[in-house]
Amino acid sequence: MKVLSQDELPAVATLKEMIDVLPEFVCLRYPDGTWAEANRFALNIYGIDHDEYKGKSLEELETRLSYEAIERCSLSDKRAWETRKPIKTAEKIIMKSGRKVMLELIKQPTFTSDGKPQVLVVTGRDITPHKQKEEELSVALDLLESVLKGTTDAILIINTRQEVIKVNDAFMQMFGWAEEDFSEDNDDYPVITPAHLQGESKEIINLLKQGQSVPLHETQRIHKDGTVFDVSASFSNICDMDGKIMGFVIVYRDITSQKKVERALRESEAKYRLIAEHSTDLITVIDPTGIIQYVSPSHLPVLGYEDGEIKGAILEMVHPDDLQSLSELFMRALVKKEPFQTEFRLVHKNGDWILLEARGVPVMTKDGHVESLVTFARDVTKAKQTEELMLKSEKLSVLGELAAGVAHEIRNPLTSLKGFTKLLSDADDVIRLEYLRIMESELNRINDIVGELMLVAKPQAVSFEHTNIQELIYSVVRLLETQAIMRNIQIWVNISDNIPLVYGVENQLKQLFINLLKNAIESMDKDGEIHIKIGTRNDSVLLELKDQGCGIPAERLKTLGEPFYTTKEKGTGLGLMVCFKIIEEHGGAIQFSSVENEGTKVEIELPTAPSSSH
Ligand code: ADP
Ligand code: MG
Numbered sequence: 001m002k003v004l005s006q007d008e009l010p011a012v013a014t015l016k017e018m019i020d021v022l023p024e025f026v027c028l029r030y031p032d033g034t035w036a037e038a039n040r041f042a043l044n045i046y047g048i049d050h051d052e053y054k055g056k057s058l059e060e061l062e063t064r065l066s067y068e069a070i071e072r073c074s075l076s077d078k079r080a081w082e083t084r085k086p087i088k089t090a091e092k093i094i095m096k097s098g099r100k101v102m103l104e105l106i107k108q109p110t111f112t113s114d115g116k117p118q119v120l121v122v123t124g125r126d127i128t129p130h131k132q133k134e135e136e137l138s139v140a141l142d143l144l145e146s147v148l149k150g151t152t153d154a155i156l157i158i159n160t161r162q163e164v165i166k167v168n169d170a171f172m173q174m175f176g177w178a179e180e181d182f183s184e185d186n187d188d189y190p191v192i193t194p195a196h197l198q199g200e201s202k203e204i205i206n207l208l209k210q211g212q213s214v215p216l217h218e219t220q221r222i223h224k225d226g227t228v229f230d231v232s233a234s235f236s237n238i239c240d241m242d243g244k245i246m247g248f249v250i251v252y253r254d255i256t257s258q259k260k261v262e263r264a265l266r267e268s269e270a271k272y273r274l275i276a277e278h279s280t281d282l283i284t285v286i287d288p289t290g291i292i293q294y295v296s297p298s299h300l301p302v303l304g305y306e307d308g309e310i311k312g313a314i315l316e317m318v319h320p321d322d323l324q325s326l327s328e329l330f331m332r333a334l335v336k337k338e339p340f341q342t343e344f345r346l347v348h349k350n351g352d353w354i355l356l357e358a359r360g361v362p363v364m365t366k367d368g369h370v371e372s373l374v375t376f377a378r379d380v381t382k383a384k385q386t387e388e389l390m391l392k393s394e395k396l397s398v399l400g401e402l403a404a405g406v407a408h409e410i411r412n413p414l415t416s417l418k419g420f421t422k423l424l425s426d427a428d429d430v431i432r433l434e435y436l437r438i439m440e441s442e443l444n445r446i447n448d449i450v451g452e453l454m455l456v457a458k459p460q461a462v463s464f465e466h467t468n469i470q471e472l473i474y475s476v477v478r479l480l481e482t483q484a485i486m487r488n489i490q491i492w493v494n495i496s497d498n499i500p501l502v503y504g505v506e507n508q509l510k511q512l513f514i515n516l517l518k519n520a521i522e523s524m525d526k527d528g529e530i531h532i533k534i535g536t537r538n539d540s541v542l543l544e545l546k547d548q549g550c551g552i553p554a555e556r557l558k559t560l561g562e563p564f565y566t567t568k569e570k571g572t573g574l575g576l577m578v579c580f581k582i583i584e585e586h587g588g589a590i591q592f593s594s595v596e597n598e599g600t601k602v603e604i605e606l607p608t609a610p611s612s613s614h
Pocket of ligand 1: 515519520523547549550551552565566567568570571572573574575576577600
């Protein structure tokens with residue numbers, strides 16, 4: 001406090017004048033309650049007229065005090081006189097402006113030397129701001145208490161000596177300890193930090209003491225029963241008004257279950273990764289925007305690319321002819337959230353094309369969004385080549401047999417042609433014309449047969465088009481008729497009206513019927529009939545081929561189409577396999593029914609329009 005010098009003392013004449021300007025309540029009252037003296041502050045606050053107060057009691061004066069306040073005042077006055085001791089009271093006064101003023105008063109009775117009551121000295125202060133602070137504090141404390149109680153996080157408050165000041169209900173639940181377990185004289189003082197983490201804890205407290213903040217971090221704590229569990233912990237300082245650190249608040253959240261899920265996820269991910277890493281299938285994970293997230297190591301042996309060489313570039317590796325349909329399938333899988341299966345070619349690092357059979361599966365999040373697309377692909381280049389080889393060898397053998405028939409067929413017209421050429425020179429004009437007509441028809445027959453042979457032998461250009469099935473059947477029948485006639489077998493063809501065009505590959509369909517008709521002929525070791533019927537069902541063309549041959553045993557019917565099964569001495573056992581393959585590629589259906597020693601019926605259904613898979 002600054003000490004005033006003599007010259008600076010305010011110009012007040014008397015002590016009374018000084019008291020008058022004092023910003024505190026001062027008033028003297030006689031034992032009968034009448035006022036002796038009062039300073040300006042006291043009169044102002046009570047709202048009393050300056051001149052008229054002396055010798056009057058509160059009841060007689062006009063004041064701001066309520067009736068009850070006056071009553072209280074005289075009661076406390078009385079008590080002060082009776083007890084002969086100072087008494088502290090407080091009074092709330094509402095000023096003219098409506099402002100509430102809290103007045104704290106001390107009533108000090110004074111006595112004459114012979115012990116008679118003299119005057120009551122009433123002094124006091126305006127404690128309104130003080131009171132307000134106190135109220136605010138109590139509200140804040142209530143709030144804090146409800147936060148402590150209401151939160152499911154465990155809260156621990158410790159002082160700088162790391163003694164526990166407070167824990168909340170959630171803390172007790174999470175750790176199993178009670179508040180009183182933390183009292184200083186407890187011999188078995190709770191330990192909540194595992195031994196190996198105590199160093200870490202100490203470091204954190206040291207950082208906090210230096211005023212540094214510590215980020216939220218994951219650690220472990222011990223329950224009273226000894227189990228260690230995962231928590232996330234936040235640490236902060238508590239400071240007093242001057243910023244001095246008084247203690248620390250630590251908030252713990254139990255993250256055991258969250259950790260468990262994380263761990264399980266990591267483990268299962270590791271498991272799947274292990275499978276992917278060791279699979280011979282090519283596995284890729286692609287996100288919905290088309291970016292490659294994972295490529296399995298099996299890409300190296302199959303495609304020749306090292307780890308990391310493929311990332312992002314997989315579309316550039318796709319054969320240009322397969323690119324469009326592949327990206328369409330991708331989009332469809334993403335939109336329809338359905339798996340797909342396809343074949344496409346990828347370029348090997350050495351430039352070869354590798355044919356892959358691939359399956360794509362969209363992976364969904366919990367809320368049904370496609371998170372990624374996982375594809376499994378297998379190199380089927382070799383398998384495809386073998387299949388093609390088998391097709392070819394079957395074709396060759398059919399061709400070989402056909403050739404024998406064809407040679408026989410051609411020899412007859414050739415012989416007659418030879419005869420006619422000799423006869424031509426001696427014949428007259430009319431007869432020569434007749435000879436030439438016969439010779440032309442013989443030549444046409446040779447031409448037809450050779451043409452058919454060429455058709456089957458030509459490399460197959462796989463082009464689907466609308467094909468006239470009647471003509472196709474007739475040409476196949478013509479091709480095999482010789483064989484049939486040599487065995488005394490009659491072939492009957494019955495075709496309904498208005499048969500629509502079949503959507504298919506002509507050469508393949510021809511091969512299909514050659515194989516089936518050949519089998520039918522070969523199944524008959526004595527004379528008989530073969531009936532071919534063509535009709536329609538819904539949008540498809542129906543073909544029926546019935547023979548009167550040896551038939552097929554029931555247990556064999558189920559496995560027809562397996563390669564290399566044959567009951568014939570010179571058979572290949574490939575014919576039916578090729579048939580099934582062709583039917584499959586056309587999106588058609590084939591069905592065998594048979595009675596042993598009576599005959600076999602083959603029913604075929606062929607589409608008239610492109611199916612969705614083409
Ligand atoms: P391959 O004719 O060379 O034996 P296929 O695959 O054409 O080979 O036929 C396999 C087998 O199926 C034949 O060996 C035969 O036992 C049986 N088979 C096929 N078609 C008939 C049929 N129409 N009647 C009786 N058996 C048949
Ligand atoms: Mg056959």
